[in-house]
Amino acid sequence: MNRCTHCDEDILIPIYSDLDKDHKEPFCCNGCLTVFNVINMKGLNQYYEIKKSSDIFKRRSPVETKHQRFSYMDAPEFVAEYSYLNLKKQRTMEFYLEGIHCLACLWLIEKLPEFLADVETARLDMQKSVATISVKSEGRFSSVARELNNLGYKPHPLKRNQSTHDFRKKEDRKMLLKIGIAGAGAGNIMLYAVSNYAGAPVNLSKIFNVISMIFAMPVFFYSATPFYQTAWNALKNKTLSIDVPIAMSLIMGVIMGVYNLITGVPDNYFDSLTALVFLLLLSRYFLNKIQNDGLTANDLNFFYEGNSVLKKEGSGFVEIHPQFLRAGDIIKVGSNEMIPADGKILEGESLINSSLLTGESRPENVKADSEVFSGTINLTNEILISVERTKEDSRIGKILKAVESGWLQKSHIVDLTNMISKYFTAAVLLLSGALFVYMYSHGTAHAALDKALTLLIVTCPCAMALATPMTLTRTLSRSSRKGMIIKNNEVIEKLSHIDTVFLDKTGTVTYGMLKVDTFNILKQPQISVYSIITSLEKFSTHPVATALKEFAVTMDKTADLDVQNYIEVPGIGVKGEINGRIYEIRNGKIFENDEVVASFSLLDHIRPDSQQAVKNLQSMNVNVAMISGDQKEIVQAIATDAGIKKDNMHSEMSPEQKLAMIEKTPHSLMVGDGANDAMALSRSYVSVAVLGSLDISLRAADIYLTTAGIAHIPDLITISKETMKVIKRNLILSALYNLLSVYAAFAGFISPLTAAIIMPVSSLTVLISTLIGTKKLNRILVKKERQ
């Protein structure tokens, strides 16, 4: 299949630039083509060369070219709140950029100072998709944002909460320090440990042990603090976690090591234990890092706040950021713009698409005095709105609150590793007790205590504690590269229990926009039917007009002709005169001088991959259901098309009804995109938001798919099941190694040397087992992006 020259998405119907006569550079949409032209015009076409030779870093979606206003970014109050002075005293703002994608994006963004006079420096953090841009003293952020938008990266200014930002950074650095010190300690101790095992003379061995202890102390008392903390928390809550036996081993190790050093016994376990601390910290650090790389709730505020609004001030309008909107303000909302607050229409008549809020796919007619809600989209005409409720008081704000409280109530699971560690800790304690009794009956109390403590140290579940984070890290990082961002690791285990999948309809199973379904030419008019459409509908932004225009362009060459006496009747259609004949498009028909020449019907089309995804899910014995706020006939038509069983079609569901249904189904997976799904998403066992979702769905969901549609849902379940298989295999392997050390302890040949061999070997085995994965897992996760 063809891939878009700009965004690398698969193309259904390619479009080409007028200059590209040989059709060498296909595009998926006009947005991508526009950006391609802008980039070429600025002489930045090296972008495409770099892109060709580099790997895709993150998947991106086609560029949406939308008219955007950015001048609100120059308002002093906005600048004061969103920007800061960097260390060189330059005014700096951070933008989250949509569409950061590969090496070439980095090149393009960091080239900004060269072709935009306003910019002093530009830095991009690819992992977070955040650009830090500082401007010259007279530079304006609005022109920076406009430029970024023109280049195809929709910018969202980030309000930097300095204290939490700095706090997170400090925590991150502290963790790195702990890891580094543990690594250095373990490495240096190993030098002396190896000399001791190789048979260093007694006087030297004593010195080596002292040095080892010095290096071990910072590791035990600084690096290992997280283990003591989590172990203590678990004990306080009267549970056991995997950290309890680890902390126990570490403490015993220190006590025994120091005691032996004082009494002149050469044995200590500093080498194995410090290496263990290092490895464990490292594996947890990576797992943590990968989870934080996904979208975090804090970073998502801006999606909902949206872009600027026009507020009436005196006789004119000024642009402000929606955050500064108050009740009583009068705002102007143009066509195809999101309504930023709840209110009443003062002037104007238009169509409103509230599918994100209610799930209803048919646009709703509104006129003066109609109530409108924030989060809905004004489709056709400009309207004046008197603001009544903003932010948290608005309907969407209330849903948002419900979502946030839903999150807190969400069920947490005790993951497999921690569940096993309960039995493990109990078993280790029992065995140590047994060993003590056994040794005491055969010898002295001192020797018995020594052996029992040794057993506690050597049965430290290092491989077991390593196994799970390593496996999860691999799965999370690989799936995020495939466009499946899993927000926390618990979800992977939960996914394997899923028995029912609830799908939202609009925008999830379907495209979420009208497309021409049937088109019949009944009589050839004087000019081509497609030219009639293109000419007559060129001023209209009605969804029907958009669908028809798109259709006409793909069918045939069209001519843009002059239209006289043009009128658009909202809710009915358009009428106009071309070459002396009157043409009309209304009610699914096209007229020439009052005679029907063509008829058409429109439908929100099902995505081509939806059927296959439903089939795959059903073959995994997962019950698939549709849950939608839309009307019965539409839901039934789409659900039948997708292959969903008749009793599983639920239509005209309010957000509350959706929530009730989800709560009735304990192991459910909900897929959705709108505000109407958000409450259900926040409470379902596992929830998935797809590309194009409203921010509150993104926030409510556990998993975010950067690709549209449900094709990845079966993959997610497979990934989870296979990942759990790897985790179980790892746990069994590490349990075997622990059995071996228990046996060695009872048989009497346990020593620091055996521990120094068993511990790394077991960790290595688990690492290899993780890297090998399973066949099915690799098929989904490792498969090359481009064949």
Added chain:
Amino acid sequence: MEVLPIVIPLAILLALCFIGGFIWMTMKGQYDDLETPAMRMLLDQKEVKKTPLEITEDKLDPNKD
């Protein structure tokens, strides 16, 4: 074996130097973004004009040291 009293303190000193260096680098923010610099170095920078790109976040000033 007579060399050990000299070599061991040296080894420890060396280790301490590296640990100190590591702590210093971490505190200065050299490890804050591990992804982008690896990619940035692949790009041709010769066309960049007089203003070198600076790490705006950190106190490190490449012109100073």
